[in-house]
Amino acid sequence: MHAHPEVVTTHEVHHDEHHAHHKETFITKYVFSQDHKTIGKQFLITGIIWAIVGGLFSVLFRLQLGFPGTKFPILESFFGHYAAGGEIQPEFYYALITMHGTVLVFFVLTAGLSGTFANILIPLQIGARDMASPFLNMLSYWFFFIASIVMISSLFVSTGPASGGWTMYPPLSALHDAAQGSKAGADLWLISMALFIVSSLLGGLNYITTILNMRTRGMSMTRLPLPIWAMFFTAVLGVLSFPVLLSGAILLLFDRNLGTSFYLSDIVVNGNILPNEGGSAILFQHLFWFLGHPEVYIILLPAMGMVSEILSVNARKPIFGYMAMVGSLFAIAILAFLVWAHHMFVTGLNPFLGSIFVLLTLLIAVPSAIKVFNWITTLWRGNIRFTPAMLFAIGFVSLFISGGLTGIFLGNSTIDIHLHDTMFVVAHFHIVMGVASFFGMFAGVYHWFPKMFGRYLNRTMGYIHFWVTMIGAYMIFWPMHYQGLAGMPRRYLDKSIWTNFNVFQDLDKMITVVSIIVFAVQLLFVFNFFYSIFKGRKVTTPNPWGANTLEWTTPINPGHGNWEGEIPEVHRWAYDYGKDGRDYISQTEKPGANESSH
Amino acid sequence: MQIFFIVAILVLGFLIVFQIAKASEYVSVLRGEEKSRQQNNKVNAFLLLLFLIFGLIGVYYCNERLEGKILQFGSAASDHGLLIDRMMKITLIITGIVFFITQIILFWFSFKYQESEKRKAYYYPHNNKLEVIWTVIPAIALTALVGFGIIYWFRITGEAPENARVVEVTGSQFKWEFRYPGKDKKLGKKYYRLISADNPLGQVWDDELNHDDVYGTGELHLVVNQPVKLVINSKDVIHDVGLAHFRMKMDAVPGTPTTMWFTPTKTSKQMAKELGRPDFTYEISCDQMCGSGHTRMRGTIIVETQEEFDLWMASQKPSYVKLMEDKQKNEVKTDSVVAKPIAQTEVKK
Numbered sequence: 001m002h003a004h005p006e007v008v009t010t011h012e013v014h015h016d017e018h019h020a021h022h023k024e025t026f027i028t029k030y031v032f033s034q035d036h037k038t039i040g041k042q043f044l045i046t047g048i049i050w051a052i053v054g055g056l057f058s059v060l061f062r063l064q065l066g067f068p069g070t071k072f073p074i075l076e077s078f079f080g081h082y083a084a085g086g087e088i089q090p091e092f093y094y095a096l097i098t099m100h101g102t103v104l105v106f107f108v109l110t111a112g113l114s115g116t117f118a119n120i121l122i123p124l125q126i127g128a129r130d131m132a133s134p135f136l137n138m139l140s141y142w143f144f145f146i147a148s149i150v151m152i153s154s155l156f157v158s159t160g161p162a163s164g165g166w167t168m169y170p171p172l173s174a175l176h177d178a179a180q181g182s183k184a185g186a187d188l189w190l191i192s193m194a195l196f197i198v199s200s201l202l203g204g205l206n207y208i209t210t211i212l213n214m215r216t217r218g219m220s221m222t223r224l225p226l227p228i229w230a231m232f233f234t235a236v237l238g239v240l241s242f243p244v245l246l247s248g249a250i251l252l253l254f255d256r257n258l259g260t261s262f263y264l265s266d267i268v269v270n271g272n273i274l275p276n277e278g279g280s281a282i283l284f285q286h287l288f289w290f291l292g293h294p295e296v297y298i299i300l301l302p303a304m305g306m307v308s309e310i311l312s313v314n315a316r317k318p319i320f321g322y323m324a325m326v327g328s329l330f331a332i333a334i335l336a337f338l339v340w341a342h343h344m345f346v347t348g349l350n351p352f353l354g355s356i357f358v359l360l361t362l363l364i365a366v367p368s369a370i371k372v373f374n375w376i377t378t379l380w381r382g383n384i385r386f387t388p389a390m391l392f393a394i395g396f397v398s399l400f401i402s403g404g405l406t407g408i409f410l411g412n413s414t415i416d417i418h419l420h421d422t423m424f425v426v427a428h429f430h431i432v433m434g435v436a437s438f439f440g441m442f443a444g445v446y447h448w449f450p451k452m453f454g455r456y457l458n459r460t461m462g463y464i465h466f467w468v469t470m471i472g473a474y475m476i477f478w479p480m481h482y483q484g485l486a487g488m489p490r491r492y493l494d495k496s497i498w499t500n501f502n503v504f505q506d507l508d509k510m511i512t513v514v515s516i517i518v519f520a521v522q523l524l525f526v527f528n529f530f531y532s533i534f535k536g537r538k539v540t541t542p543n544p545w546g547a548n549t550l551e552w553t554t555p556i557n558p559g560h561g562n563w564e565g566e567i568p569e570v571h572r573w574a575y576d577y578g579k580d581g582r583d584y585i586s587q588t589e590k591p592g593a594n595e596s597s598h
Numbered sequence: 599m600q601i602f603f604i605v606a607i608l609v610l611g612f613l614i615v616f617q618i619a620k621a622s623e624y625v626s627v628l629r630g631e632e633k634s635r636q637q638n639n640k641v642n643a644f645l646l647l648l649f650l651i652f653g654l655i656g657v658y659y660c661n662e663r664l665e666g667k668i669l670q671f672g673s674a675a676s677d678h679g680l681l682i683d684r685m686m687k688i689t690l691i692i693t694g695i696v697f698f699i700t701q702i703i704l705f706w707f708s709f710k711y712q713e714s715e716k717r718k719a720y721y722y723p724h725n726n727k728l729e730v731i732w733t734v735i736p737a738i739a740l741t742a743l744v745g746f747g748i749i750y751w752f753r754i755t756g757e758a759p760e761n762a763r764v765v766e767v768t769g770s771q772f773k774w775e776f777r778y779p780g781k782d783k784k785l786g787k788k789y790y791r792l793i794s795a796d797n798p799l800g801q802v803w804d805d806e807l808n809h810d811d812v813y814g815t816g817e818l819h820l821v822v823n824q825p826v827k828l829v830i831n832s833k834d835v836i837h838d839v840g841l842a843h844f845r846m847k848m849d850a851v852p853g854t855p856t857t858m859w860f861t862p863t864k865t866s867k868q869m870a871k872e873l874g875r876p877d878f879t880y881e882i883s884c885d886q887m888c889g890s891g892h893t894r895m896r897g898t899i900i901v902e903t904q905e906e907f908d909l910w911m912a913s914q915k916p917s918y919v920k921l922m923e924d925k926q927k928n929e930v931k932t933d934s935v936v937a938k939p940i941a942q943t944e945v946k947k
Binding site: 495 | 601608611612615616618619620622623626635638639642643645646649653656657660664665667668669678679681682685686689690692693696697700701703704705707708711712713714717718719720721722723724725728729732733736737740743744746747748750751752754755756770771790791793800833834835836838840842843845846847848849851852853854856857877878879881883884885886887888889890891892893894896
């Protein structure tokens, strides 16, 4: 299966013309750039800024959880009446957790992760000069940027940002009187999310089109590096599921502002009897989780793809079971659409429907298990180099195992009755979706930083970053499972009145201290990142990791168009490491006469 | 001042780390990049092994410290809770085995196959037999889990037995209200537009079934060893009736009543004795975030014997009776204020 030769040629012609006719100014090169690499960097840097904000929010609410009743006067000087007397007020607490979730799930681990690596890796690894539509690609970033501005602005309205949880369940999020954050904050949240969805759709359509149509000669689908397969399924998931959230958000805007009753029925709030009848609050949950569950895989799949690549490169061995890896990605992507109601086992869902969702949910464990065993087998009898990227990739596998296994508890509706909405859930999804995906993202940054900026990240800081984060992540989230097993609900800001949950105060203190340390080390990474862009050790060879994929055949600092001469032709898959006694064989090398076939 | 010190220490720490990082970069230039890389490799491989060992110790230590604070498997105070405990135990055993095997292999391989000049990586792209094995084995294990899970799920969510006592639970920001049927064992109709200060649940007084219904707030009374069916409502946003000791949970959704049933098997007193905590009470937690008072939305449950319950019930006055008494009192004095809602009801019907 070859890429269409006409498409490639016309694109090349276009590219040459482009360079012949106009010179790039600062604005077109760095701000409204249409170069996929620059757009990728824009996503990454915006994502990093958001990650600092979202992380800081978590430190603030951890302060409340670890030290309830303790006064931190400095908080009052920053946040005014939200932290009156130096204590985080309940409304502010709920705003913080809402923004923490929204920012990290959508702005960091969706836009920051997919946006960055799909943009940087897809054209470079499939052998294309740019995305199918560089202009739409640019729009994708700027819609994300506007969504960010709207979300940030909601932090400054007098009633505060949305505070209904990142899932924004109505009626809490629909009724202005139900919470402070359900006033202007919720509208801004919904508008920001709508803009964000536009951004992610523009990006996703572009990624799919590019992967399907613009592969270089010889790059058949079965020769694609695994990150590309992962980005492909991620984009398909996003394109098919984000519109459903958009419709859900718009209906919620109607309910909030136009007096409709999609989600509202039989409500008396604040002593006011509302006229709405016949709506269903559960409808929103269906619409939300129809995106919300695929969203988990939108976050996780790119990390899986990059981890597969990095494990293989640094073990100096082919990824084990390439076709099984692709197949399991496919299976996960399909199943991702069929499990959303496992978030709703205790909403009064029909028990029969619940049982179907149990079956489909636990089915996901099979492709996940295949992936884990294949990753481990990739390490077996390798010759492993522990770059910071490799350590994060190994950390990813460890976290994915830990968090994946607790998913087997929650996916089983019988157990979910007890554990639903407890700290067990918090521990589960932070490990498997939050921290694991962050590890995938860090691995990607450490690995591809030389390609992005022509310099290395400082290795020593990288090692410190990894070890503190790895140990910290387990220290923070492992004991949280026990709080959940005690039945302690999530989103409680003070446990002192609960005779059955207040035994965990010491534990919460420990978790808070560790999370502050882990946050400080993330700042070290951010420092390393910006410092190394300008002052890092320079890359002197085009292929520093000895990798097979096409991005390492470009110049050290590739310009717009990526390759100076013709786009290289591909003759083999991406994972010929250690074959016939050779350390690595680039994808561009023709098969030798005596080469063994695998 | 304290803050200033913390910030100063952080900045200092940053500077030190940064200097070390810079220095190590220079050292690697002096000693040769390859050599320093190899040394780093050895150190990190060893750290991965240490992480495995101390990680396993940590898992054990964490369990020792916290095990006593969680709800013990098999200690559930309801029949359904015991099923859930059993299911958790089965799942814990299976996932526990997988957890230890895979984590140990992962870190052990990382350590064992660290870069060495003596070894060449083994070209091993696939092995269909192995892949089939680790597709089929998880599939079998999961089939077992799904099988048990669904059997228990249907038992727990199936129809409540005929003799189940119905109690209505209503959540609102930020309290729990309860309604018990009287001798007729049936709850009367209600309509949310009738909710007012002296009719907090919006009961329709025309419905005679309502006349003996007893209203309570904050504290729920249940009879031990008698199945109870909770009919769950909400007045404003979504709440959730979380009963950790019974291992039960169900959302309270405005406009859509939900139900759950179970049989409490231990009275409050028995439970206090068993746990060695004289102050023990069953708690109702709101498990679905419902606004700024979510954390405070606490209710309690008293599980007692039939006699104790009957005694308590006899001391309660149905809301309707109370209302009528108030009305009579008021009618004697002046024209009724309280009677208005009743008049409205009649118009509505």
